[in-house]
Amino acid sequence: MTRLLILGGSDAGISAALRAHEVDPSTQVAVVIADSFPNYSICGLPFYLSGEVADFHDLAHRTEDEIMDEGIGLLLDHTARSIDHVNHTVTMTDETDVAHQIEYDQLIIATGAVPLRPAIDGLDLPGVYFLRSMGDSFAVNDFINVHEPRSAVIIGGGYLGLEMADALTRRGLNVTVVERTPSVLKTVDASLGALIGAELQQHNVNVVSGVAVECIVHNGTQLEIMGTGDFYTACDLILVATGVKPLTNVAQGAEIMLGQQGAIQVTRRMETNLPDIYAAGDCVETWHRFLERPTYLPLGTTAHKQGRIAGENAVGGSREFAGTLGTQVVKVFDLAIARTGLRDDEAIQAGYEPLTVESTLWDHKRYYPGAHPLHIRLTGDLMTGQLLGAQMVGHAAGEVAKRIDSIATALFHKMNVEALNELDLSYTPPFSSPWGPIQMSAQAWVASL
Numbered sequence: 001m002t003r004l005l006i007l008g009g010s011d012a013g014i015s016a017a018l019r020a021h022e023v024d025p026s027t028q029v030a031v032v033i034a035d036s037f038p039n040y041s042i043c044g045l046p047f048y049l050s051g052e053v054a055d056f057h058d059l060a061h062r063t064e065d066e067i068m069d070e071g072i073g074l075l076l077d078h079t080a081r082s083i084d085h086v087n088h089t090v091t092m093t094d095e096t097d098v099a100h101q102i103e104y105d106q107l108i109i110a111t112g113a114v115p116l117r118p119a120i121d122g123l124d125l126p127g128v129y130f131l132r133s134m135g136d137s138f139a140v141n142d143f144i145n146v147h148e149p150r151s152a153v154i155i156g157g158g159y160l161g162l163e164m165a166d167a168l169t170r171r172g173l174n175v176t177v178v179e180r181t182p183s184v185l186k187t188v189d190a191s192l193g194a195l196i197g198a199e200l201q202q203h204n205v206n207v208v209s210g211v212a213v214e215c216i217v218h219n220g221t222q223l224e225i226m227g228t229g230d231f232y233t234a235c236d237l238i239l240v241a242t243g244v245k246p247l248t249n250v251a252q253g254a255e256i257m258l259g260q261q262g263a264i265q266v267t268r269r270m271e272t273n274l275p276d277i278y279a280a281g282d283c284v285e286t287w288h289r290f291l292e293r294p295t296y297l298p299l300g301t302t303a304h305k306q307g308r309i310a311g312e313n314a315v316g317g318s319r320e321f322a323g324t325l326g327t328q329v330v331k332v333f334d335l336a337i338a339r340t341g342l343r344d345d346e347a348i349q350a351g352y353e354p355l356t357v358e359s360t361l362w363d364h365k366r367y368y369p370g371a372h373p374l375h376i377r378l379t380g381d382l383m384t385g386q387l388l389g390a391q392m393v394g395h396a397a398g399e400v401a402k403r404i405d406s407i408a409t410a411l412f413h414k415m416n417v418e419a420l421n422e423l424d425l426s427y428t429p430p431f432s433s434p435w436g437p438i439q440m441s442a443q444a445w446v447a448s449l
């Protein structure tokens, strides 16, 4: 009987546990979790804080009982401190700080990521929050309920910052987003970023771009914020959303090798450099299917897949991670914004000669009520015609996610831009057109050659 120990019980850790038990039910699986929320969907935190999900328990992918019914042991509120890979033991502390040791035959590290702390003075002041864990969301929720803040500043205009701008606006706060770069959501090109900025402003979110926050101070009940270019504002609540970094302290202590952006270096079988130790999720680097090299692209979709592979391989399997394309979608007020694959700068770095063509199309037949513009930026290689990536902004009801997923599927199979036209895509006037929007954008790309 294999003793499989997993450090971390979120997307990657629980996926690993479930798969290992499925492949070899005789495996004794134990998951060590630093908090008491196994398998909660932290992707849902903005929707809990907005009030759209009323009960935080609903964020659980599975309940504790459902996980244990699968034969998986849970050690909640236990924090792994060190790994002795020679003796195959992990030392951990419980909620009373008492140390325990557990032996393992196979180990999977799935400790995730933590928010980046930018170089800003005052990040520890009351009223300044980060958002990563269930505990973080309770802290923000309690602050809103107790102090009834009227205004918030969100530092960082990435997907988390924008989801929270939407959420806090729904909670009745006046929100300002301060972003260091010239446009919000820098995962898409500036022309699409401008559409998102306009959507935010239409919902009374003040967008300040090109400003780096430098300092936060307390002044009575308010927080004052200073930034580059004499930027100054005051508010009641601050949320810092400037990205994440892999949480690798336990791995580092065991001399496990780190790679891209300090994430744990893994093979495509999710093996670390040490025998019998695998790693998966936001704490590891990610194989990019197009760049054909490791990157750091922390996403819930990837964490689930990598966890499943680590779990299978830890009990004797030999599966490889097929690689990421960075496919993602986010909802901001009435917009859905999505991307997959490479943008121009990334494509150039990878040795392609990219051409990106932007098309604005209707998301379904214009004569059927509710049609909205869908903005698509399609990127292909000028030399070969190979499809390289796409970015989209459309209405939240405009099937943006389905469309980016069609392109992600085409990218996965390394199709040409022109071949998108041959796909047999579904059509009825309320949902699409006989030539679907991605096909029309492919035609525009080919026509511009």
Ligand SMILES: Cc1cc2nc3c(=O)[nH]c(=O)nc-3n(C[C@H](O)[C@H](O)[C@H](O)COP(=O)(O)OP(=O)(O)OC[C@H]3O[C@@H](n4cnc5c(N)ncnc54)[C@H](O)[C@@H]3O)c2cc1C
Pocket: 007, 008, 009, 010, 011, 012, 013, 032, 033, 034, 035, 042, 043, 044, 045, 046, 078, 079, 080, 081, 110, 111, 112, 113, 131, 132, 133, 160, 247, 250, 280, 281, 282, 283, 298, 299, 300, 301, 302, 303, 329
């Ligand atoms: C607000 C928000 C919204 C998001 N939205 C999306 C989205 O829409 N789509 C998407 O694809 N991704 C989204 N993500 C990213 C996604 O949530 C992460 O990629 C995913 O949760 C990573 O899973 P993970 O298991 O690797 O790590 P985590 O979810 O970070 O979990 C780490 C686990 O390790 C435990 N842990 C850490 N250290 C120790 C230790 N020393 N000992 C024991 N346990 C430990 C933690 O308690 C936790 O259980 C979002 C993230 C956030 C914060």
